[in-house]
Amino acid sequence: MRRKVIQLGEGTHVITLPSQWARTWGIQKGSEVDVEEHGSRIEIHTENTRTRKTAQADLRFVNERTTRWLLSSLHKQGYDTIELTLDNTAQAHLVSELVRDLFIGFTIVHTTPKTLTLRAITQEIDEERDTLLRRAFLITLQQGEQLHKLLRERKQKDLFPLLDLEKQNNQLTNFCQRILNKKGHTDPAKTSFLYVITWNLEKISDDYKYLTEHFTKNTPAQETTELLYETNKLLREYYELFYSFNAKKLSALADQYRALESRIKKELPKDPVPLAHLLSLVLKIADFSASTFALHH
Structure with a gap:
């Protein structure tokens, strides 16, 4: 939107605030807002909480x-x-x-x-979003790594508790998406990239759930178990990259992703249902790449 500048006195220039934004954030006469300069742009923000919807x-x-x-x-x-x-x-x-x-x-x-x-009945704060997103990553890693451990130990009867981890992931990722929709990222240009990562993490958890449900009734082939291990490893390395970004490491992970994708496709006819879920997992993990780069650029 565009605003005309109004001059008051010799050195004071004024613009009006968008009325919808002011109502949403409870801005009234006498309210204080923070103004930051960014070259040719200025940013106006408030510490007020959003009016309840x-x-x-x-x-x-x-x-x-x-x-x-x-x-x-x-x-x-x-x-x-x-x-x-x-x-x-x-x-x-x-x-x-x-x-x-x-x-x-x-x-x-x-x-x-x-x-x-x-x-x-609770107030969302930005610091919660970061803590809960990390927790969602760790729960999703636990889903995959515990699944592999139990399959390797042939303890398929112990798989059912892992299904509750997907519900925990849903709780955390939904709440993170809620905070992003209400408040956004501190850098507005990065809100959509963080939202994509959060949304994608929930879908990865779904794939682990589908694998777990499958293996409660079916015994995996040895190669499938090995490919699950490699998929878990790829996810953990992307998680570490997300919190300690390095462009060189991102390039190396891209090579690992392509090699793993090729291996899964080669084995797909031998164990189609779980390997289809693994292939979906690997593709979603790779989808972190562009958004992760954008968040750290």
Whole structure:
């Protein structure tokens, strides 16, 4: 958007703030904002918290899958109060499950036979985002490494607890996406890149879940187990790169990714279901590359 500069006196120049932005962040007469110079640009920001947002959703005509998508979307968008119209008690139980398993900092504050109201009871802060993202990385690494360990030890009956790790990943990545949508990155140009990494990490966790579910019923081929180990190693090295960036190391990981992709494709006909999930994992891990570079450039 463009603004005309107004001159007050000899040395004072004034521009108006966008009214929607001022309302969203509670800027009023007498409020203080920080102004930073960046060459030909200036940046204006505030320490105020965003005004609370409310959303309404009618769940009477949607199925379970759509209900999950809808509520996850509203949570990630940053709404603080979500008012729901329900069709039956089964939907109420589903919403309660989602609040418990997925929505960090939310609780049900009002309920009737046909309505539920959810409300955020915690304040999101930027420092939480960084801590929770690292925790999401570590949980995802644990998914893969524990899966490989149990398969190598032939303890498939012990795989089921690993499925809970995917739920923990969902909690953490959803909350990180919520913070990014509400506040963004400190450098606005980097918000989308961090969002892509967070979104991608959740999808990687899904692939580990699908592998775990498969191996609760099927015994892996030896080569598949070895390729799982190499995939886990690749993810750990990308994690280390994300927190200690080095362009030379990124180039080396690109070569490792291509070699691993080729090996998986070669073995794919021999064990197609788990290797298809591994191939998906490797491709998603490689997708970290451009966004990681952008965040550290």
